[in-house]
Amino acid sequence: MTDKLRLDKWLWAARFYKTRSLAVDEIGKGRVLVNDQPAKPAREVGPGDTITLRKETPAMHVRVIAVSAVRGPAPVARTLYEETPESAAARAHAAEMRRLAPEPAQAITDGRPTKRDRRLIDLVRGK
Incomplete structure (x- = not known):
C-alpha cells in the first residue's frame, strides 16, 4: 500500500461508489469535500485526511485511515x-426521525376510489 492515492480511486476502493x-461525477458536482475544501478527482488523499460525502441528507464525515488501490x-x-x-450521531438521529415521521x-x-368506494358509487348511480 502506498501512503497517497487519487480521491476517485480511494472512494471506489472504500466502496462509497460502485x-x-x-465517484468522478459526484466529485465534479461538489458533493465530495477533502478537508472541507472542494476537490478534483485527481486530488491525492492519505491517512489523516477528512472526507465529507453528501450522498444522503446528513453528510457523512470520514477520516482516512489507510489507502488501497484495489477494491476488496x-x-x-x-x-x-x-x-x-x-x-x-447525526446519521442515527436522522434515521430515527425518518422512522418516527408520519406515513x-x-x-x-x-384520491382514487377504492374498489369498495366504486361499488357504492355504482349502487348510488343505479348500475
Missing part, C-alpha cells in the same frame, strides 16, 4: 476509513 466514473470485500473496505462520532399517505383524504 464505479470510479460515478466490504469488511476490508471498512478498515480504510473511520466515521467521525458526530457524523455517526405520508395517511394525510391523503381524497
